[in-house]
Amino acid sequence: MSKMATREAYGKALVEFGNRDDVVVLDADLSKSTMTTFFQKAYPERHFNMGIAEGNMMSVAAGMSTCDKTVFASTFAIFAAERALEQVRNSICYPNLNVKVCATHSGITVGEDGASHQCIEDLATMRALPNMRVIQPCDAASTRAVIRAVMDTEGPFYVRLGRLAVEGVYGEYADDIKFEIGKANTIREGNDITIIASGLMVQQSIAAVDMLKAKGINARLLDMHTIKPIDVAAIEKASMDTGAIVTVEEHNIFGGLGSAVAEVLSETRPCIMKRVGMMDVFGKSGKPEALLQIFNLTPESIVAAVEETIAKK
Amino acid sequence: MEKSTHLQLKLFAARMRKLIIEGVYSAQSGHPGGSLSSTEIFAYLYGSKMRVDPATPENPDRDRFVLSKGHCAPGLYAALSQRGFFDPCNIKDFRKCGSMLQGHPCRACIPGVDMSTGSLGQGISTAVGMAMMGKLDKKDYRVYSILGDGELQEGQVWEALMSAAHYKLDNLSAFIDFNGLQIDGKTDDVMSLGSIEAKVSAFGWHMIPVDGHDFEAIEAAVTEAENTKGKPTMVVAKTHKGKGVSFMEDQAGWHGKAPNQQEYEQAMAELDATLAELEVQA
Ligand SMILES: Cc1ncc(C[n+]2csc(CCOP(=O)(O)OP(=O)(O)O)c2C)c(N)n1
Ligand SMILES: [Mg+2]
Numbered sequence: 001m002s003k004m005a006t007r008e009a010y011g012k013a014l015v016e017f018g019n020r021d022d023v024v025v026l027d028a029d030l031s032k033s034t035m036t037t038f039f040q041k042a043y044p045e046r047h048f049n050m051g052i053a054e055g056n057m058m059s060v061a062a063g064m065s066t067c068d069k070t071v072f073a074s075t076f077a078i079f080a081a082e083r084a085l086e087q088v089r090n091s092i093c094y095p096n097l098n099v100k101v102c103a104t105h106s107g108i109t110v111g112e113d114g115a116s117h118q119c120i121e122d123l124a125t126m127r128a129l130p131n132m133r134v135i136q137p138c139d140a141a142s143t144r145a146v147i148r149a150v151m152d153t154e155g156p157f158y159v160r161l162g163r164l165a166v167e168g169v170y171g172e173y174a175d176d177i178k179f180e181i182g183k184a185n186t187i188r189e190g191n192d193i194t195i196i197a198s199g200l201m202v203q204q205s206i207a208a209v210d211m212l213k214a215k216g217i218n219a220r221l222l223d224m225h226t227i228k229p230i231d232v233a234a235i236e237k238a239s240m241d242t243g244a245i246v247t248v249e250e251h252n253i254f255g256g257l258g259s260a261v262a263e264v265l266s267e268t269r270p271c272i273m274k275r276v277g278m279m280d281v282f283g284k285s286g287k288p289e290a291l292l293q294i295f296n297l298t299p300e301s302i303v304a305a306v307e308e309t310i311a312k313k
Numbered sequence: 314m315e316k317s318t319h320l321q322l323k324l325f326a327a328r329m330r331k332l333i334i335e336g337v338y339s340a341q342s343g344h345p346g347g348s349l350s351s352t353e354i355f356a357y358l359y360g361s362k363m364r365v366d367p368a369t370p371e372n373p374d375r376d377r378f379v380l381s382k383g384h385c386a387p388g389l390y391a392a393l394s395q396r397g398f399f400d401p402c403n404i405k406d407f408r409k410c411g412s413m414l415q416g417h418p419c420r421a422c423i424p425g426v427d428m429s430t431g432s433l434g435q436g437i438s439t440a441v442g443m444a445m446m447g448k449l450d451k452k453d454y455r456v457y458s459i460l461g462d463g464e465l466q467e468g469q470v471w472e473a474l475m476s477a478a479h480y481k482l483d484n485l486s487a488f489i490d491f492n493g494l495q496i497d498g499k500t501d502d503v504m505s506l507g508s509i510e511a512k513v514s515a516f517g518w519h520m521i522p523v524d525g526h527d528f529e530a531i532e533a534a535v536t537e538a539e540n541t542k543g544k545p546t547m548v549v550a551k552t553h554k555g556k557g558v559s560f561m562e563d564q565a566g567w568h569g570k571a572p573n574q575q576e577y578e579q580a581m582a583e584l585d586a587t588l589a590e591l592e593v594q595a
Binding site for chain 1: 373377379419420421427428429431432434435436438439440441442443444445446447449450468469472473475476479480
């Protein structure tokens with residue numbers, strides 16, 4: 001199976017599903033990186049470069065959406081979810097407008113650009129906004145499904161995409177897959193513990209599940225692509241069936257997927273859990289794979305977290 | 314401008330000013346100063362110029378308005394209610410629990426409000442988005458917006474101005490309410506803006522300075538804006554903050570303060586007298 005970055009799948013999906021008058025795409029001088037350039041080539045009249053002015057871009061997107069448009073606004077996650085946070089809040093979320101903030105270059109696998117460009121707080125900021133829904137697909141096929149779904153669902157969305165080419169979890173880009181916003185997908189069945197992951201940590205977790213199997217541990221793996229609204233039923237069930245949960249995210253352990261799962265567990269069916277993620281530190285320059293090692297976002301560290309958690313059951 | 318139209322607009326403005334004071338007094342909070350300085354601009358747009366219809370507030374062909382300086386909601390609500398978007402009696406519930414009239418304009422809850430605003434600098438960007446879509450859809454609606462002069466200190470305003478010029482948005486006309494005051498005092502003391510006229514022109518906008526309380530000057534500028542092709546127009550409207558209420562005029566202190574009962578009575582007496590004079594002429 002060929003590798004493809006979720007940003008590339010995003011660019012392709014915009015072209016594939018964007019052949020409609022209401023779809024407009026904005027970018028902030030990063031269209032070659034966010035891959036909205038594909039859409040720009042296909043439908044130049046509906047692609048607008050807003051220059052290096054992300055705050056303005058988000059508010060412009062809001063204004064456009066009031067003219068019966070479905071607006072996609074793209075830049076790097078750090079600039080979408082943090083530079084322009086207040087514009088996303090006040091111009092887009094408060095009036096509940098039809099804008100899809102599709103942010104690429106999330107997490108540390110941005111690589112060589114280093115910490116200034118490695119966004120590890122966007123799940124926290126975007127999740128905190130009323131009316132905002134937050135999705136992080138793990139591969140090309142699920143990105144295609146996500147883009148198709150958000151294009152047809154009114155209201156604000158934050159879609160968290162990555163730079164690094166990743167292995168398919170559901171198949172190739174063009175495969176039609178079962179995907180429902182807000183419904184976690186079970187990637188591996190198991191009853192000893194549940195690993196809840198999103199984004200490219202799903203792939204890391206698949207490797208971890210296989211390693212655990214060799215040790216006689218049957219881990220369930222959920223792809224929690226929708227971080228908000230999160231799949232409460234799947235988390236409750238995981239707690240009841242397996243009694244232990246490890247969350248894995250390419251994000252600070254504060255405010256992201258792990259926090260969202262902990263919120264659900266503590267109010268429903270508490271069980272022992274552990275968060276794997278960025279341990280409240282900034283990233284740094286390097287090859288993505290090397291950074292995943294340095295910051296313990298590897299199958300090995302997931303295995304270690306699982307063993308530690310199971311021991312506390 | 315026809316004499317009768319001029320008088321009608323003056324009446325519209327005089328009634329607006331009463332509603333502004335009414336709203337801020339009953340809420341015991343809100344922003345009278347900038348609402349009163351923009352009253353003639355609101356009155357011209359909603360009392361005469363804009364193609365909007367309270368029966369079809371969502372009509373895709375309507376002209377749009379974005380109050381970029383959203384704190385002047387009392388001015389916008391006074392104009393909308395007089396244009397028939399809702400009953401002016403709602404204004405006594407301004408800022409109260411359960412009222413649709415939120416402290417700052419709310420698109421989702423108030424008929425006729427095209428954009429939620431309140432965070433300075435963002436409204437003008439949303440107006441740019443609306444104007445861009447007017448071009449894309451080849452519609453002939455126009456987009457209007459009012460900015461504060463203090464608001465110009467927000468960097469986003471200049472991002473918006475740059476993008477409007479880049480996309481040649483000649484369907485966009487904005488106003489700067491150049492009253493020289495913001496919360497902490499004179500704009501020149503808080504953070505001097507230099508020449509607003511030169512800056513706006515340098516950003517590629519057609520710039521027209523006017524007396525912001527003179528309907529004929531406002532109309533001439535708006536007409537000139539319509540006839541200006543290939544670039545957006547900024548009407549730099551010299552105004553007096555608190556205009557129409559003697560003790561509020563040119564006082565930074567009345568930016569966001571409600572009158573007490575005695576002040577309210579004096580303000581209303583002054584505004585009633587102005588209105589009565591106009592009604593005699595009508
Ligand atoms: C981003 C932002 N910062 C601060 C404020 C608080 N604030 C409300 S009104 C105001 C002063 C505005 O002055 P100006 O734009 O000149 O308005 P006007 O004089 O017309 O009332 C400030 C700082 C705000 N609403 N938004
Ligand atoms: Mg001012």
